Amino acid sequence: MIKNIARIKKFGVFEDYTKPAAHNDFQAINIIYGWNYSGKTTLSRLFQSLEARSIHPDYTAAQFSMNDENGAQIDQSNLGNYGGTARVFNSEFIEKNISWDGATFHPILLLGEDTIEAQKTIAANSELIARCRTAYAKHRKFAEAAEQRMNADRTAEAKRIKVNLSLVEAFTATHLNALLAGLDASSAPGAQLRDEELSTCLKQALASDKDKLDPVPRVRLQPTVLRALAQCKPLLSKVPQLSSTIEYLRDHPTVANWVEQGLHLHEAAETCEFCGSELTRQRVDALHAHFSKDLLQFKTQLTQKTGKATCDS
Numbered sequence: 001m002i003k004n005i006a007r008i009k010k011f012g013v014f015e016d017y018t019k020p021a022a023h024n025d026f027q028a029i030n031i032i033y034g035w036n037y038s039g040k041t042t043l044s045r046l047f048q049s050l051e052a053r054s055i056h057p058d059y060t061a062a063q064f065s066m067n068d069e070n071g072a073q074i075d076q077s078n079l080g081n082y083g084g085t086a087r088v089f090n091s092e093f094i095e096k097n098i099s100w101d102g103a104t105f106h107p108i109l110l111l112g113e114d115t116i117e118a119q120k121t122i123a124a125n126s127e128l129i130a131r132c133r134t135a136y137a138k139h140r141k142f143a144e145a146a147e148q149r150m151n152a153d154r155t156a157e158a159k160r161i162k163v164n165l166s167l168v169e170a171f172t173a174t175h176l177n178a179l180l181a182g183l184d185a186s187s188a189p190g191a192q193l194r195d196e197e198l199s200t201c202l203k204q205a206l207a208s209d210k211d212k213l214d215p216v217p218r219v220r221l222q223p224t225v226l227r228a229l230a231q232c233k234p235l236l237s238k239v240p241q242l243s244s245t246i247e248y249l250r251d252h253p254t255v256a257n258w259v260e261q262g263l264h265l266h267e268a269a270e271t272c273e274f275c276g277s278e279l280t281r282q283r284v285d286a287l288h289a290h291f292s293k294d295l296l297q298f299k300t301q302l303t304q305k306t307g308k309a310t311c312d313s
Contacts, residue, residue: 001026001028001068001069001084002026002047002050002066002067002068002069002074002084003025003026003066003067003068003069004019004023004025004026004066004067005017005019005043005046005064005065005066006018006019006065006066006067006073007019007063007064007065008046008062008063008064009062009063009064010059010061010062010063011042011045011046011056011059011062011063011064012039012041012042012045012059013037013038013039013042014039014042041090041091044088044090044092045058045059045088045090045092046064047086047088048086048088048090048092049076049079050066050074050079050082050084050086051086051087051088053079053080053082054079054080055076055079062076063075063076064076068084096116097115097116151173154173154176154177155172155173157173157176158171158172158173158175158176161176164202165202165205165206166206245290246286246287246290249290256290259287260291262274263284263287263288263291266279266284267284
């Protein structure tokens with residue numbers, strides 16, 4: 001507890017005060033009174049320096065000294081080391097810590113520096129909330145207007161589709177919404193028809209009975225391959241009679257076919273039409289013997305059977 005104030009110099013109205021020896025020391029409860037501007041607030045600011053542990057900012061050149069009950073001296077040089085507790089309630093405390101203002105609520109008492117700052121934050125946030133509500137109402141109104149336009153467009157489009165397609169059954173915006181909901185967003189661009197495609201589809205959809213093509217007659221095919229194969233099977237099991245076989249032609253059927261086709265060109269020829277070499281009568285007879293009449297008849301019958309099977313199928 002502060003016992004007395006020994007000296008005050010250059011601190012408000014106290015230009016150079018020294019405690020008279022006859023003045024009593026402070027007690028547990030002390031009342032200081034006087035005329036206005038007699039120094040009561042200045043004394044409270046002196047004790048505020050103890051609370052803040054620093055000299056009052058309005059009196060940076062002030063000097064003072066106090067004594068506590070333990071005989072320790074406190075002055076402007078050792079305020080930071082003051083270990084006691086000081087609390088001051090004066091006009092500065094009221095100005096700094098108490099607010100009676102209320103912008104959007106009934107006036108209430110707000111006490112404390114943190115509370116004052118909180119009130120300022122509340123006021124700023126209240127203003128922000130008001131702006132947000134205004135913006136929300138504006139955007140909501142815009143969204144509702146856009147939704148109304150979309151509904152009107154869907155109704156008009158559904159009506160146009162019904163008229164263009166000559167639909168007898170009902171087709172409303174609800175049906176159109178169901179169709180649109182079934183479209184995948186990624187495949188929507190591919191679902192859009194070009195003008196010529198749309199024209200073709202509309203023509204098909206609106207075609208009357210007279211525009212329809214004649215029905216295609218039903219055609220039934222009955223393959224006869226198996227029957228023809230059954231007819232050829234006995235012939236294939238038959239071995240033609242060969243009077244004299246040339247082994248080379250027998251082993252090379254492609255060459256044999258080629259020689260057989262050109263044999264009739266050399267009936268009276270003396271030279272080969274292909275290479276120009278001499279063609280003896282003996283060689284021609286040998287070729288005729290290889291391609292016997294029985295072999296020729298066998299090939300003819302086989303060709304007829306296979307040709308008939310091809311035509312029937």
